[in-house]
Amino acid sequence: MLIGxxxxxxxxxYRVGLTPAGVRELVAHxxxxxxxxxAGTAIGFTDDQYQSAGARMVxxxxxxxxxxxxxxxxxxxxPVEYMQLRPGQILYTYLHLAPDPEQTKGLVESGAxxxxxxxxxxxxxxLPLLAPMSEVAGRMALQAAARALEKSQGxxxxxxxxxxxxxxxxxxxxxxxxxxxxxxxxxxxxxxxVTILDKSLPRLKEIDNDFDGRIKTLYSTRDAIEAQLxxxxxxxxxxxIPGAAAPKLVTRDMLKLMKPGSVLVDVAxxxxxxxxxxxATTHQEPTYVVDxxxxxxxANMPGGVARTxxxxxxxxxxxxxxxxxxxxxKRALLEDxxxxxxxxxxxxxxxxxxxxxxxxxxx
Ligand code: NAD
Numbered sequence: 001m002l003i004g005x006x007x008x009x010x011x012x013x014y015r016v017g018l019t020p021a022g023v024r025e026l027v028a029h030x031x032x033x034x035x036x037x038x039a040g041t042a043i044g045f046t047d048d049q050y051q052s053a054g055a056r057m058v059x060x061x062x063x064x065x066x067x068x069x070x071x072x073x074x075x076x077x078x079p080v081e082y083m084q085l086r087p088g089q090i091l092y093t094y095l096h097l098a099p100d101p102e103q104t105k106g107l108v109e110s111g112a113x114x115x116x117x118x119x120x121x122x123x124x125x126x127l128p129l130l131a132p133m134s135e136v137a138g139r140m141a142l143q144a145a146a147r148a149l150e151k152s153q154g155x156x157x158x159x160x161x162x163x164x165x166x167x168x169x170x171x172x173x174x175x176x177x178x179x180x181x182x183x184x185x186x187x188x189x190x191x192x193x194v195t196i197l198d199k200s201l202p203r204l205k206e207i208d209n210d211f212d213g214r215i216k217t218l219y220s221t222r223d224a225i226e227a228q229l230x231x232x233x234x235x236x237x238x239x240x241i242p243g244a245a246a247p248k249l250v251t252r253d254m255l256k257l258m259k260p261g262s263v264l265v266d267v268a269x270x271x272x273x274x275x276x277x278x279x280a281t282t283h284q285e286p287t288y289v290v291d292x293x294x295x296x297x298x299a300n301m302p303g304g305v306a307r308t309x310x311x312x313x314x315x316x317x318x319x320x321x322x323x324x325x326x327x328x329x330k331r332a333l334l335e336d337x338x339x340x341x342x343x344x345x346x347x348x349x350x351x352x353x354x355x356x357x358x359x360x361x362x363x
Pocket of ligand 1: 199238241298300301
């Protein structure tokens with residue numbers, strides 16, 4: 001199969017659809033890969049590395065869109081990109097169509113076969129192509145919190161790990177899923193005192209077993225959250241109710257319970273945020289202060305560590321890309337229901353129920 005990887009064009013997006021290692025695997029299986037020149041340069045994947053891996057470097061995205069049978073990307077296609085898609089061409093990338101009627105219309109009109117990373121499932125009911133970005137965001141949340149606590153950043157001046165003779169800082173994590181557990185693991189690694197709150201008792205049991213009690217667990221109630229706000233130096237918001245806006249677990253009124261200079265990191269901001277006072281920020285200006293509490297609410301955290309995120313994403317997407325290339329998209333989808341769950345738009349139709357329902361398409 002002829003596979004194409006264009007350079008991402010969304011503002012401040014430095015990730016790329018395939019690493020050189022990913023290209024090499026596809027080429028070793030007898031496929032051809034075209035990569036747009038400079039696609040990975042910003043994160044240290046040079047054109048030479050892609051070429052050594054077997055890619056053919058091309059000057060323009062137009063050439064990739066015109067010739068590839070499958071296009072592998074990271075972010076949803078921008079208008080200038082989806083206008084170039086053609087009937088039967090495969091698009092394999094994040095799409096997030098439900099809140100995006102214009103893109104959905106563009107993809108429907110293109111006649112392309114569009115597989116969204118975020119709705120591919122696995123045998124345990126997880127989202128394997130979304131999980132790597134949650135892992136990245138969870139781990140990054142702790143870095144963001146630790147930095148925001150520094151005095152020069154307007155923080156309380158607490159070192160999360162403490163030192164001998166000085167108590168460590170306290171980190172509270174709301175939601176013990178993929179983001180939450182990765183944030184907690186980093187906090188524990190730093191030597192902080194860590195508590196995770198979740199609504200799922202089985203999940204809390206699992207965490208208690210896995211960490212031998214070194215991470216404290218609490219059932220998530222208003223009482224428990226309020227008690228944590230009084231002692232926390234950093235609170236990480238990592239809850240998710242699938243398909244719904246994040247619940248507002250910390251109201252503005254509750255901020256007065258917190259210590260001055262403490263930090264809220266709202267990773268759930270891409271679902272509207274789980275703190276009432278959250279609004280989305282960018283890597284250029286990641287924080288703001290409300291009632292003496294620093295808020296970090298970057299909606300696209302993995303983009304800040306684009307190199308690690310690119311490698312993690314290719315690790316997760318490559319096996320499906322290989323299956324599509326080896327078997328052809330029709331057989332690959334028929335043989336793997338989990339990959340088929342990723343099919344959002346196919347040959348002029350919306351094929352994902354929630355998107356069709358939200359945007360008024362026939363399903
Ligand atoms: P997940 O499904 O793995 O975990 C969510 C957890 O929240 C579950 O364990 C669930 O039981 C728990 N939960 C639900 N309601 C709760 C409540 N009221 N109190 C406590 N816990 C509750 O989800 P995830 O992959 O960890 O993602 C978490 C959030 O992070 C999502 O909103 C996701 O979109 C977001 N995210 C953001 C970025 C970013 O760049 N900002 C990156 C990746 C993920």
